Structure formats: structure tokens, C-alpha cells
Amino acid sequence: MITTTKQLLAISSAALLLSASACKPKNAATAVSSDAASKAYVAPGKYDEFYNFVSGGFSGQLSVYGLPSGRLLRVIPVFSVDPEKGWGYSEETKPMLNTTHGNVPWDDLHHVELSQTNGEIDGRWVFVNANNTPRVARVDLKTFRTAEIIELPNSAGNHSSPFITENTEYVIAGTRFSVPPDDVNGDVPINTYKKNFKGYISFIGVDKTTGKMDISFQIECPAINFDLSHTGKGPSSGWFFFSCYNTEQANTLLEVNASQRDKDFIMAVNWKKAEEYLKAGKGKKVPAKYVHNTYDDKTHSSVSETKNEVTVLSAKDLKDICYFIPCPKSPHGCDVDPTGEYIVGSGKLAALIPVFSFSKIQSAIAGKQFDGEYDGIPVIKYDAALYGEVQKPGLGPLHTEFDGKGNAITSMFVSSELVKWNIKDLKVLDRVPTYYSVGHLCIPGGDTKKPNAKYVIAYNKITKDRYLPTGPELAQSAQIYDITGDKMQLILDYPTIGEPHYAQAVSADVIKGNSVKFFKIEENANPYATKGEGNTKVVREGNKVHVYMTCIRSHFTPDNIEGIKVGDEVYFHVTNLEQDWDIPHGFAIKGANNAELLIMPGETQTLKWVAEKSGIWPFYCTDFCSALHQEMQGYLRVSPAGSNVPLTY
Ligand code: K7E
Ligand code: RUQ
Ligand code: CUA
Numbered sequence: 001m002i003t004t005t006k007q008l009l010a011i012s013s014a015a016l017l018l019s020a021s022a023c024k025p026k027n028a029a030t031a032v033s034s035d036a037a038s039k040a041y042v043a044p045g046k047y048d049e050f051y052n053f054v055s056g057g058f059s060g061q062l063s064v065y066g067l068p069s070g071r072l073l074r075v076i077p078v079f080s081v082d083p084e085k086g087w088g089y090s091e092e093t094k095p096m097l098n099t100t101h102g103n104v105p106w107d108d109l110h111h112v113e114l115s116q117t118n119g120e121i122d123g124r125w126v127f128v129n130a131n132n133t134p135r136v137a138r139v140d141l142k143t144f145r146t147a148e149i150i151e152l153p154n155s156a157g158n159h160s161s162p163f164i165t166e167n168t169e170y171v172i173a174g175t176r177f178s179v180p181p182d183d184v185n186g187d188v189p190i191n192t193y194k195k196n197f198k199g200y201i202s203f204i205g206v207d208k209t210t211g212k213m214d215i216s217f218q219i220e221c222p223a224i225n226f227d228l229s230h231t232g233k234g235p236s237s238g239w240f241f242f243s244c245y246n247t248e249q250a251n252t253l254l255e256v257n258a259s260q261r262d263k264d265f266i267m268a269v270n271w272k273k274a275e276e277y278l279k280a281g282k283g284k285k286v287p288a289k290y291v292h293n294t295y296d297d298k299t300h301s302s303v304s305e306t307k308n309e310v311t312v313l314s315a316k317d318l319k320d321i322c323y324f325i326p327c328p329k330s331p332h333g334c335d336v337d338p339t340g341e342y343i344v345g346s347g348k349l350a351a352l353i354p355v356f357s358f359s360k361i362q363s364a365i366a367g368k369q370f371d372g373e374y375d376g377i378p379v380i381k382y383d384a385a386l387y388g389e390v391q392k393p394g395l396g397p398l399h400t401e402f403d404g405k406g407n408a409i410t411s412m413f414v415s416s417e418l419v420k421w422n423i424k425d426l427k428v429l430d431r432v433p434t435y436y437s438v439g440h441l442c443i444p445g446g447d448t449k450k451p452n453a454k455y456v457i458a459y460n461k462i463t464k465d466r467y468l469p470t471g472p473e474l475a476q477s478a479q480i481y482d483i484t485g486d487k488m489q490l491i492l493d494y495p496t497i498g499e500p501h502y503a504q505a506v507s508a509d510v511i512k513g514n515s516v517k518f519f520k521i522e523e524n525a526n527p528y529a530t531k532g533e534g535n536t537k538v539v540r541e542g543n544k545v546h547v548y549m550t551c552i553r554s555h556f557t558p559d560n561i562e563g564i565k566v567g568d569e570v571y572f573h574v575t576n577l578e579q580d581w582d583i584p585h586g587f588a589i590k591g592a593n594n595a596e597l598l599i600m601p602g603e604t605q606t607l608k609w610v611a612e613k614s615g616i617w618p619f620y621c622t623d624f625c626s627a628l629h630q631e632m633q634g635y636l637r638v639s640p641a642g643s644n645v646p647l648t649y
Contacts, residue, residue: 039491055500070480078146079107086596089596118449134152134158154182154220171213172240193250199222217313219313233449236341241269327354342355346400390428442459455482459502543568549587574599
């Protein structure tokens, strides 16, 4: 029996080391069921049954796989530049990466959340978070492209994000790091954490029709680290639950300061009540700068705006919108079952899984079964909120998803397994090894009211010997298990781009019918669009030269341009005149220091290029588009600054 924090920590770290070096479960060779191949097989020319949206971690991207084949269908750049798609390189997409810190073309993307209507995935958008420079993005599932990115003030880390409410009313984001609020001088000693730092939760309102986001309000909480969260549903509609750690409010984690307490917290937030307080004028407008970028499919370009204030509610002053519930040791996942009654906290360093009851939480609040306050927030007694504990589930519980049949599956990082347990009697039903050290897991719809429990996918932290070695860095790894029977069965390993954290999956039928095939050229509202070869032109404005260019199989118009002078800034506004599915063209010019363009049919994209030296500069199409693709090319002539070569094209 583990009794003290120190013992538990010692055991956990030993197991952790083990998992990272020598862990190969004994049954590794026999873990695959005999009919696995047929279960994961999707015949050539056939579609997968599910889309799987997988966070790309430190690649800043979102990837899309088909399930059960594990085939990579698309990589969607969000918080990163992507030369394959010109994302972040074209003049139209560059502003999408603007922040109050300038253009920030990288981030750490951990979580994905598909939009919902009535607690079910509606297939319209997928939201993703950026941890480092706190942002939330919305990807449009008609185009599979990033449509919007909003920065979050008063935040750092943005890990507990971007989880949504049942009807996508809000995307909710809790800060990982508490920091001094943006409107005060943050130049304070770090050890004044308790006094000067605060933890903020942002409520990002989402327009029902367009999906447009804006920060509706923030709740100011005590200095604490928000880790993960999930919406209430059914009886717990209108509530939101967060896991929090570092409740000792330590500013250094050396000597494991942040894990000294036996219990950290789950924070329950009554956001319906918060809305009432807002209506009643209890919100305070405070200065807070943040940048909001939107991409428009009609102008094929983006607009970046800076906002200057945000409305803040104080959890401390409004005693009844936030409540803390003790939760054993460093809770990570905070997951709500499909009925909305059970809230599962996963203490990474705990040897059990506590399951809280929403109805008990309500009676505890009504009966004031509190254990005092924590920085002005009432703390509900553990036993008053607890439904029960899953005993000996495994080591290092991280995340839980639900099968909709009364069961939960929890990932165990340290003991490297998936563990299935029954929510009512809290008994462990089954366990399967993962290869190795699973982080998040995903059941299609597994955090919604209606899971579609055919598969569970494990996203593993360590790959080791699963694939052919590729030097010190290996492919990231996911594994699919069939969960239609009593026993979970491994059916496929598939490599992923790095590094997968949360992922969601949905039946392909919800999305595939809405896919845009190409953009209608007559609707192209880009100010630099050229809607026919007859309208192409080259216009000089001082040292800026605008090339209104078109492309169609298999030539650019114009393809010979003279009269460009050293020092000119040349803007190639390239319109793809094709009106057919799957015929993009690319555009690259020698010496370009900002990658290429990839232009979809009907779209206009712009590459900025500075003429640095006189001479001949070839350009060409980078995307193989027809038998004459290789012929799709042209020349630009650059003459010395002062020369009188006329502009011709
Ligand atoms: Cu568990 Cu950032 Cu969701 Cu990764 S976090 S595993
Ligand atoms: S060309 S098909 Cu460069 Cu042979 Cu590619
Ligand atoms: Cu156009 Cu290749």
C-alpha cells in the first residue's frame, strides 16, 4: 500500500524510467488478433469509415487520417508555416500568424475538438489550441483549412483548451501558467507568485452560423495551473470542469514542489451563472491586447485585427461560479461521461481514479459541505463530491474516453496500457498493452453524448522498436484497437506526424458530403484576382510591381516579364483559372526566400519577391498538373536600378 507522497513519487518515477527504456510487454508478439488484418483493411479505391483529426504537437499542425486504415489524408497547417501549401508564406496567409508579438510562425498544438450541436459532433469545424503563444484556431471542415486564429490575453500556456460546450456556444480555454495580468506591470519577483500571479479562463463565443470567434469574457481565478477540461452535458449542462495542479502555488517545480500536496483540484465552473452576472453588469472591462485573424474564402485572404480590452469576472468576488473539488495528485485528464453525471479526474501520480458525481456536487454546494476556501473559492469536501474510486487501475492514469455503453477507457502512461472499466460499479473489465507509454486516446465521439464505439486509438509517446529505425528520431506512433467485443483487440499500428496529443474521430458521413471541390472563379473577391488571360497585366507603383498573373494547364500568363529593376518589390498575384477538382498549380521563382505558392482552382495567392540582382530569373509551376507540367514556366528579367528597359509582358 502506498501511503506517502514520496513513496508514490519514487514508484512513479521508477516506472516512468522503465517505460522509456526497457518496457516491452511480454505478450508483444502475440498481442495482435488473427483477424486484425481484415479489420483494418480498406481496399484500394474504398473510403475509410472515420476521419481521425490528430493534433500535431510541436509541429504546429493538425493531421487527418482515415480509420481504420491509418492512412494519412491531409496535414493542415495551423500555427506553423507549411511550404507544401504556401501557408504563412503567401501575402494572403501571412497575417494568420500575427500576434501581439509579431508574426509567430510556430506553436505547440495539443488538443482538437470537433464542433457539436446538442452534444453530438456536427462536422462543421474543428478547434485546436496553441500552447506557447496562447491562441485558439478554428479549421473549416468544408475546406480543411484554418479559417481563424484568436490570441488569448492574460494567458500563458493555454493547455486547457479548446474544449467546447454542447452547442459550441463557447470554446473554453484555461491558462496553464498563472501570470501577472496583462494590464499591470509584470516586472515582479517570481517568488511573489501567490500575490501577483493569476489564472485566467477565457470564454470564446462562437457565432452559430459563421463560426466566428471572439472573447466573450474571462474569469479571473487564483494563481494555479489549469491542465485540461471538459464540458458538462445533460444534467450538468451549463457547467464546465477543469483539472488544476500546483495548488501549493509554487513558482519553482524543482524538488517537486508542485506535487507536495496529496490532493490538487478539479474546478467546477457554473458558466450559465457567469452569463447571468455578465448580464447584470458584474463584468469589469480591463485593457488587454490580443490579435484576431480571419481567413475569408471569398477574398482568399486574411484580415488581422488588434483588440484592446476584455471583460473579466472575478471568481473570488462572485462566490458561486467556481468551486474546487480535491482530486488526488496532479490531475491531468478531466473527462465527463456521456450522461453528464460522472466526472473523471486522472491524477498522473495517483494509484486510483476518482469519479465525481455531478448530483453530489450540487447537493454539496446546496448543503455547504465545504472544507473552507482556497484563495476565496469554496472547496467542496472530497467525500461529498465523490461517486467512487476505481481501485488499482494501473499506473499513471492520463485521459479517459467513453464507449456510450456504460464503460470508460483510461490511458495509463506509466504502466503503458489502456484500461477499460465500468462507470457504475467502478470495476476494471479489461486491459491491453500499448507500445509504448500512451498519452491521449480517442474513441469516435468519445467525449460527446453519443460515442460511436467501434475503435479506440492510442497515441503513444514512445515508439522504440515498432517500425524500421530511422536514426535517433522515430516516427510518432498510434495504435487502433477494435472495441466491439468484451476484449479490446489491437488491429493496427500507424505512424503519425509529431507529436500527437488529443485526437478526435467522427464518422466520415458527417463530413465528406460538404467538401468544397474548387472555388468559383466568378465569386473570387481577392482585390488582385485576374479572371481571364485577357485581363492579365503588370502595374508599377513606385518600386512596387504588381503582376496580375493567371495559370491554367499548362502555362502562366504573362510568362515573359521585362522592365523590373533592382530594388523592386515584385508581387506575383497568381489566379488559378481552373474550374475542376484537384487541379492546383504551384508558383516558385529562383531566389525566393519565402517558399512557393500553391493555388487552388478559382483562388488567387500572392508571392512577394524582391529583385536583388540584375539578370534572368526563371519561374515555374511546382505541382505536377498535366503532361505539359514541366513546360509550365517563364522568365523575369531584372535590370539595374536606373536603367531604361521598359515594362513589357
Ligand atoms: Cu495529456 Cu498536452 Cu492533452 Cu498530451 S496532454 S498526452
Ligand atoms: S519530373 S514526375 Cu521533376 Cu520526372 Cu517529377
Ligand atoms: Cu501547373 Cu504544374
